[in-house]
Amino acid sequence: MKKTILALSYAAGLFGWASCGKKEEEKAAGPPPATPVTLVAAQATDAVYYDEYPATAVAINNVELRSQVAGFITQIFFKEGEVVTKGKPLYEIDRRKYQAAYQQALANLSATRATAQNAQINLNRYERLLEQDAVARQLVDNARTNYATTQSQIAVAQAAVAAARTDLDYSLIKAPFTGRIGISQVRLGSQVSPGSTLLNTISGEDPMGVDFVISEANLGLFTEMQRSAAGAADSTFLLELPDGTRYNQPGKILAIDRGVSQGTGTVQVRVQFPNPKRELKDGMSTVLRVLNRQSGRRIVVPYKAIVEQMGENFVFVAGDSSKAYQRKVQLGPRLRDRIVVLEGIKAGDQVVTEGLQRLRDGGKIQTGTPAQAGGPAQGGGAGAPAAGGGAR
Numbered sequence: 001m002k003k004t005i006l007a008l009s010y011a012a013g014l015f016g017w018a019s020c021g022k023k024e025e026e027k028a029a030g031p032p033p034a035t036p037v038t039l040v041a042a043q044a045t046d047a048v049y050y051d052e053y054p055a056t057a058v059a060i061n062n063v064e065l066r067s068q069v070a071g072f073i074t075q076i077f078f079k080e081g082e083v084v085t086k087g088k089p090l091y092e093i094d095r096r097k098y099q100a101a102y103q104q105a106l107a108n109l110s111a112t113r114a115t116a117q118n119a120q121i122n123l124n125r126y127e128r129l130l131e132q133d134a135v136a137r138q139l140v141d142n143a144r145t146n147y148a149t150t151q152s153q154i155a156v157a158q159a160a161v162a163a164a165r166t167d168l169d170y171s172l173i174k175a176p177f178t179g180r181i182g183i184s185q186v187r188l189g190s191q192v193s194p195g196s197t198l199l200n201t202i203s204g205e206d207p208m209g210v211d212f213v214i215s216e217a218n219l220g221l222f223t224e225m226q227r228s229a230a231g232a233a234d235s236t237f238l239l240e241l242p243d244g245t246r247y248n249q250p251g252k253i254l255a256i257d258r259g260v261s262q263g264t265g266t267v268q269v270r271v272q273f274p275n276p277k278r279e280l281k282d283g284m285s286t287v288l289r290v291l292n293r294q295s296g297r298r299i300v301v302p303y304k305a306i307v308e309q310m311g312e313n314f315v316f317v318a319g320d321s322s323k324a325y326q327r328k329v330q331l332g333p334r335l336r337d338r339i340v341v342l343e344g345i346k347a348g349d350q351v352v353t354e355g356l357q358r359l360r361d362g363g364k365i366q367t368g369t370p371a372q373a374g375g376p377a378q379g380g381g382a383g384a385p386a387a388g389g390g391a392r
C-alpha cells in the first residue's frame with residue numbers, strides 16, 4: 001500500500017515538472033513572428049473591358065446561282081474567285097431552241113394581230129351596212145363577237161411572247177449584284193436542270209455581317225444597343241481576326257433574330273462591319289468583343305492579391321495595428337495582370353500581394369520583401385505565393 005502511494009506521488013511530480021517545463025518553453029518562444037508581406041494600394045482607374053463572343057463572318061448578300069431552264073452549258077464568262085459586277089453574264093445555256101421559240105411566238109403574235117385587223121374591217125363594214133338597213137343584224141353581232149375573240153387571242157399571243165422571252169433571258173445567267181463569285185460547280189457541256197442544279201455561289205463582300213449568339217437575359221441590352229447609331233469612331237464592337245489581329249473597322253447591330261431558341265435559350269445577333277479591303281471572308285471564325293456596361297471608374301488590384309476559398313474570393317487588407325484582415329470581394333473582369341473589384345474594398349486600401357500562403361485573418365504582418373525578414377524558411381514561405389499568384 002505504501003509502495004503504491006509513493007508511485008502515484010512520483011508520477012504526479014513528473015507530470016507537474018513536465019507541465020512547468022512546457023510553459024517555460026512557450027514563454028521563452030514568445031508570440032508567433034510577423035509574416036513578411038508586400039502591400040499594394042488599391043487604385044481607382046478607368047477600366048474599359050469587353051465581353052467576348054465566338055462569332056462567324058457571313059456575307060449579308062449571298063445567293064446560290066441555279067438555272068431556271070434546262071439545257072447544256074455552252075459558255076462560261078468569268079474567272080473563278082473574281083469580283084463580278086451586277087448584270088455581268090456568267091453562264092450561257094444552249095439558247096438555240098429558246099431563240100426559236102421566241103421567234104415563233106413573235107410570228108404567232110403577228111398572225112393574230114392580222115386576223116384581228118381583218119375582223120375589225122369586217123365589223124366596220126357590217127356596221128355601215130346596218131345603218132343603211134342592208135344587212136341582217138345577226139351578221140353584225142357575229143362580226144362583233146369575232147372581233148372580240150381576236151382581241152383575246154392577241155393577249156394570249158402576247159403572253160406567249162413574254163414567256164418565250166423570259167426563257168430566252170433565263171438561258172443567259174447574269175450576276176444579281178456586285179460580289180465575289182466562287183468555284184463553278186459545272187463545266188462546259190454540263191447538263192443542268194431547272195431549279196435543282198447548283199451552278200455557283202456569289203457573295204457580297206462589303207459590308208459583311210458577323211453572327212453570334214447571346215443569352216435571352218442580355219436581349220434587352222442588345223436591343224438598346226441597336227437603337228443607338230454607331231459613329232465612325234465607335235468602340236462598342238471590336239473584332240479579332242483568326243490570326244489574333246484586331247479588325248480596324250467599327251461595327252453596328254444590323255439585326256436581332258425574331259425569337260429565342262427553345263432548346264438553348266439564346267438569340268442570334270448580326271453585327272455589320274465595313275469590309276473595304278476584303279479582309280473578312282464568308283464563314284471566317286472570329287472573336288467579337290462587346291463593350292461591357294460596367295466599364296468606367298473602378299477599383300483595380302493586382303490579380304495575385306486574390307485568394308479563393310470555397311468558391312468565394314477574398315483579399316487581405318492591412319489594418320492600422322500592423323495586422324491583415326480578410327475581406328470578401330466581388331470581382332469584375334480580369335485586365336491582364338490586374339482585376340476589377342466591384343465590391344469589398346475602396347481606393348487606397350493596402351492589399352497584400354505577396355506572403356499570402358502563411359497569412360491568416362488578423363495575423364501580424366511585416367512589410368518588406370521575404371529576404372528582408374531574414375532566414376531561409378521565411379524567404380521560401382513568402383516567395384512561393386508570389387510565383388503562384390503570377391501564374392493565376
